[in-house]
Amino acid sequence: xxxxxxxxxxxIALVLSVFGMxxxxxxxxxxxxxxxxxxxxxxxxxxxxxxxGMLALVYSFIVRDFSVLYVANNSNSKLPFFYTVSAVxxxxxxxxxxxxxxLSVFSTLxxxxxxxxxxxxxxxxxxxxxxxxxxxxxxxxFLSSPFERLLPVPLEGKDLNPxxxxxxxxxxxPMLYMGYVGFSIPFSFAMAALFxxxxxxxxxxxxxxxxxxxxxxxxxxxxxxxxxxxxELGWGGYWGWDPVExxxxxxWLVGTAYLHSVLVQxxxxxxxVWNLFLIIVTFSLSLIGTFLVRSGVLTSxxxxxxxxxxxxxxxxxxxxxxxxxxGALILRAAKLKSQVxxxxxxxxxxxxxxxxxxFLVAAATVFLGTLxxxxxxxxxxxxxxxxxxxxxxxxMPIALGLLFLMGIGPYIPWRKASVANLKKSFxxxxxxxxxxxxxxxxxxxxxxxxxxxxxxxxFSGMAIVMDFSKVSQLYAQRNSSNIFNGCLAAFxxxxxxxxxxxxxxxxxxxxxGIIASTIYQTEKVVSMKVGDEMSxxxxxxxxxxxxxxxxxxxxxxxxxxxxxxxxxxxxELRPQKRIYNATQTPTTESAIYSINMGHIFLTMPxxxxxxxxxxxxxxxxxxxxxxxxxxxxxxGVILNILRPRKREE
Amino acid sequence: xxxxxxxxxxxxxxxxxxxxxxxxxxxxxxxxxxxIAKTLRCTVCQTENIWESGAxxxxxxxxxxxxxxxxxxxxxxxxxxxxxxxxxYIMMQPPAHGVNWFLWAGPFxxxxxxxxxxxxxxxxxxxxxxxSPTAPPPPLDEKARQRLExxxxx
Numbered sequence: 010x011x012x013x014x015x016x017x018x019x020x021i022a023l024v025l026s027v028f029g030m031x032x033x034x035x036x037x038x039x040x041x042x043x044x045x046x047x048x049x050x051x052x053x054x055x056x057x058x059x060x061x062g063m064l065a066l067v068y069s070f071i072v073r074d075f076s077v078l079y080v081a082n083n084s085n086s087k088l089p090f091f092y093t094v095s096a097v098x099x100x101x102x103x104x105x106x107x108x109x110x111x112l113s114v115f116s117t118l119x120x121x122x123x124x125x126x127x128x129x130x131x132x133x134x135x136x137x138x139x140x141x142x143x144x145x146x147x148x149x150x151f152l153s154s155p156f157e158r159l160l161p162v163p164l165e166g167k168d169l170n171p172x173x174x175x176x177x178x179x180x181x182x183p184m185l186y187m188g189y190v191g192f193s194i195p196f197s198f199a200m201a202a203l204f205x206x207x208x209x210x211x212x213x214x215x216x217x218x219x220x221x222x223x224x225x226x227x228x229x230x231x232x233x234x235x236x237x238x239x240x241e242l243g244w245g246g247y248w249g250w251d252p253v254e255x256x257x258x259x260x261w262l263v264g265t266a267y268l269h270s271v272l273v274q275x276x277x278x279x280x281x282v283w284n285l286f287l288i289i290v291t292f293s294l295s296l297i298g299t300f301l302v303r304s305g306v307l308t309s310x311x312x313x314x315x316x317x318x319x320x321x322x323x324x325x326x327x328x329x330x331x332x333x334x335x336g337a338l339i340l341r342a343a344k345l346k347s348q349v350x351x352x353x354x355x356x357x358x359x360x361x362x363x364x365x366x367x368f369l370v371a372a373a374t375v376f377l378g379t380l381x382x383x384x385x386x387x388x389x390x391x392x393x394x395x396x397x398x399x400x401x402x403x404x405m406p407i408a409l410g411l412l413f414l415m416g417i418g419p420y421i422p423w424r425k426a427s428v429a430n431l432k433k434s435f436x437x438x439x440x441x442x443x444x445x446x447x448x449x450x451x452x453x454x455x456x457x458x459x460x461x462x463x464x465x466x467x468f469s470g471m472a473i474v475m476d477f478s479k480v481s482q483l484y485a486q487r488n489s490s491n492i493f494n495g496c497l498a499a500f501x502x503x504x505x506x507x508x509x510x511x512x513x514x515x516x517x518x519x520x521x522g523i524i525a526s527t528i529y530q531t532e533k534v535v536s537m538k539v540g541d542e543m544s545x546x547x548x549x550x551x552x553x554x555x556x557x558x559x560x561x562x563x564x565x566x567x568x569x570x571x572x573x574x575x576x577x578x579x580x581e582l583r584p585q586k587r588i589y590n591a592t593q594t595p596t597t598e599s600a601i602y603s604i605n606m607g608h609i610f611l612t613m614p615x616x617x618x619x620x621x622x623x624x625x626x627x628x629x630x631x632x633x634x635x636x637x638x639x640x641x642x643x644x645g646v647i648l649n650i651l652r653p654r655k656r657e658e
Numbered sequence: 659x660x661x662x663x664x665x666x667x668x669x670x671x672x673x674x675x676x677x678x679x680x681x682x683x684x685x686x687x688x689x690x691x692x693x694i695a696k697t698l699r700c701t702v703c704q705t706e707n708i709w710e711s712g713a714x715x716x717x718x719x720x721x722x723x724x725x726x727x728x729x730x731x732x733x734x735x736x737x738x739x740x741x742x743x744x745x746x747y748i749m750m751q752p753p754a755h756g757v758n759w760f761l762w763a764g765p766f767x768x769x770x771x772x773x774x775x776x777x778x779x780x781x782x783x784x785x786x787x788x789x790s791p792t793a794p795p796p797p798l799d800e801k802a803r804q805r806l807e808x809x810x811x812x
Contacts, residue, residue, distance in 0.1 A: 403762065
C-alpha cells in the first residue's frame with residue numbers, strides 16, 4: 010500500500026512538472042507575477058511529493074517488503090538497518106529517484122531564496138528546473154520505476170551488493186548527486202540569461218555560492234569514492250581511472266574551469282559566451298556522468314542494446330538538453346560579443362584563459378580515454394582497454410601544467426604584470442622549488458615525476474605563503490597588533506581570496522600525498538601459516554592466529570597479524586576474507602594502521618582450507634596527506650561560502 | 659644407514675625450532691608474476707588488472723602467468739600468448755599503433771593547438787586594445803595596493 014502511495018506521488022509530481030513549465034511560460038507571456046507564483050507552488054509541491062516517494066521507498070526497505078521488486082533486488086532480511094536505508098540508492102532506479110529528489114530540493118530552495126531579488130529570472134528558473142525534473146520523472150515513471158511489485162513475493166531478497174555495504178558508500182552517491190544537481194542552478198540561471206537576453210554579470214554573481222557549493226559536494230563525493238575504493242576493494246590504491254570514476258571526474262574538471270573563469274567576467278566583464286559555454290558543458294557532463302554510470306554502457310556497447318528503450322530515452326533526453334542549451338547559446342552569440350580589452354599577454358586574464366585550456370584538455374583526455382574503447386568497438390575496430398598506464402602517461406603532464414598555473418595565477422595582477430612585479434613575486438618561490446628538489450635528490454629520489462611534482466608544489470606553496478605573510482604583516486603594522494592578529498585581519502578582509510588560497514593549499518597537500526603514495530608504494534604478497542612472519546619495509550608482520558568470525562549477514566576468515574617495528578610490537582591488524590551469505594560474494598576487508606602520515610595496509614586475498622593465508626602488505630607513505638588535503642580544500646570552500654556579503658555583491 | 663641418519667640429523671637441525679617464527683618472503687618468481695599481472699586486464703572486471711582484481715578468473719590468469727614463468731617462458735612470451743588469445747583488449751593500455759595514435763597524441767595536439775590559438779588571440783586582443791589615457795596606471799606596489807583595498811573596504 011505504502012509503495013503505491015509513493016508511486017502515485019511521483020506520478021503526480023510528473024504531472025505537476027508539466028504544469029510548472031506551463032505556468033512559467035504563461036508568466037512570461039502575460040507578464041503576470043501570479044503565474045510565477047503558481048509555478049513556485051508547483052515546484053514546491055513537486056519537492057513535497059518526491060519527498061513522499063523517497064519516504065515510501067525508504068519505508069519499504071525498512072520493513073523489508075520483498076514484494077517490491079527493487080527492494081527484493083537490493084536488500085535482504087539480514088541486511089543491517091543502516092544499509093537498508095542506503096540501499097535505497099544502491100541500484101539504478103532508486104539512485105535516479107534520489108537524483109531528481111535532490112534536484113527538487115535545490116530548485117525549490119533556489120526559487121524561494123532568490124524570489125525577491127531576481128523576480129524577472131524566476132519564470133525562467135522555474136521553467137528550466139521543471140523541464141529537467143520532467144525529463145527525469147518520465148524515465149522513472151515509464152521506464153525504470155523503483156515502485157514495481159514482484160509476484161510471487163520471494164521469501165528472501167537478493168541482498169545489496171556487499172561492496173556497497175560500507176559507510177563511505179552510504180554518503181558517496183548523495184554527495185556526488187548534490188554536486189551534479191548543484192550545477193543545475195547556475196545552469197538554469199545561465200539559460201534564463203540566454204532566453205531573456207539579460208546577459209550581464211548578474212547571473213554569475215547570484216549563483217557564485219551555488220556553484221561553489223556544488224563544486225564542494227562533487228569534490229567530496231569523488232574523494233569519498235576514492236576513500237571507499239581504498240579500503241574496500243583491497244588493492245591499496247584509491248583511484249583506478251575506472252570509467253565510473255572518470256564519469257564523475259569530467260564534470261569536476263570543467264566545473265573547476267568554470268569556477269575560475271567566471272572571475273574574469275565578474276571583474277572585467279569579458280568572456281561571456283565562454284562562461285555560458287562552460288556551465289552548459291559542466292551540466293551536460295553531469296547528466297552524462299549520471300547516466301554513464303547507471304546504464305552499463307561503459308562495460309560494453311552490447312549492454313546498451315539489452316535495454317534499448319531506456320538507452321534510447323536517455324540518449325534523446327541528454328541530447329535535447331545539450332541541443333537546446335547550445336542552440337540558445339549560438340543564437341545569442343552575436344549579441345554577446347563583448348569588447349575584449351587586454352593590456353598584456355602576461356596578465357591574470359590570460360592566465361585564466363590558459364587555466365581553462367588545460368582544464369578542458371584534461372577533461373577531453375578523460376572523455377577520450379573513457380569512450381575510446383566504446384567508439385572503436387562501435388566502428389568495428391576491435392576491443393581495447395584504456396587503463397591507468399594511459400592516464401599516467403597522458404594526464405599527468407597536463408595536471409602538472411595546471412599546478413604550475415595555480416602557482417602563478419593568483420599573483421599576476423589583472424590587466425598587466427611588469428617584469429619587476431614578476432621578479433618580486435616569483436624569485437623566492439622559484440628558489441624554494443629548486444631547494445626542495447635538491448633536498449629530495451640528495452635523499453636519493455630520482456623519479457622524474459616525483460621531482461617535477463615537488464618542484465611545482467614547492468613553488469606554488471611558497472608563492473601563497475609569501476603573499477599571505479606580506480599582506481598579514483601590513484595589516485599587523487596598520488593595526489599595530491601582533492602578526493597573528495595581522496593574519497586574521499588579512500584573512501577576514503580578503504576572505505574570498507584567501508579562502509580560495511586555502512583550497513589551493515589543500516590541492517598541494519593532496520598532490521604530495523598522491524605523488525608519495527603512488528610512486529613510493531611498497532607491496533609484498535606472501536603465503537603464510539600461523540606462526541610465520543613476513544617483512545615489508547621496516548616492519549615485520551607475524552601471523553599469530555587465523556580463525557572464523559561471523560557478522561549479521563556474512564562469515565569470514567580473520568587473520569591476526571602482530572606488526573613489529575624492529576622488535577617492538579606496534580599494533581595488531583585483523584584483515585578478513587568475507588563471504589556474504591545471500592550472494593556468496595567474497596570481499597576482502599583490509600586492516601589499516603596509520604604511522605608517520607602513511608598507512609600499513611594489509612589484506613588477505615586468499616585463505617585456503619588448510620590454513621594457508623595469502624597476505625598482502627602494502628606501505629603507502631604519506632597517504633594521509635591525500636585525505637588531509639581533501640579536508641583542507643573543503644575547509645577553504647566552506648570559508649568561501651560563509652564569507653560575509655560585501656558591497657561587491 | 660649411517661649416512662641416512664646423518665642426513666636426517668642434519669635435516670632436523672637445519673629446520674628451525676617449532677615455535678620460532680619462520681620468515682616468509684616473496685620469491686623472484688612472485689615479483690615477476692606481479693610485474694606481468696599488472697599489465698594484463700581482468701576480462702570480467704571494469705578496467706582492473708588481474709593483479710588487483712579479486713575475481714576468480716583473475717586468479718586463474720595469475721596462475722597461468724606463474725605456470726608459464728616456471729616453465730621458463732619469458733615475460734615477452736607470456737605477453738604474446740595472452741595477446742594471441744585475447745587481442746589488444748588484454749593489455750591495460752592500447753598499443754601505440756594504427757588508429758590508436760589518435761588516442762595517445764590527441765590530448766597533446768589539442769593542448770598545443772589550443773595554446774597556439776589562444777596565444778594568437780591574446781596577442782591580437784592586446785594589439786587592438788587602445789593604449790588610451792584611461793589605460794591602467796602602472797601597477798601599484800603591494801603596500802599601496804593593500805592600503806587602497808583597506809580604505810575601500812572600511
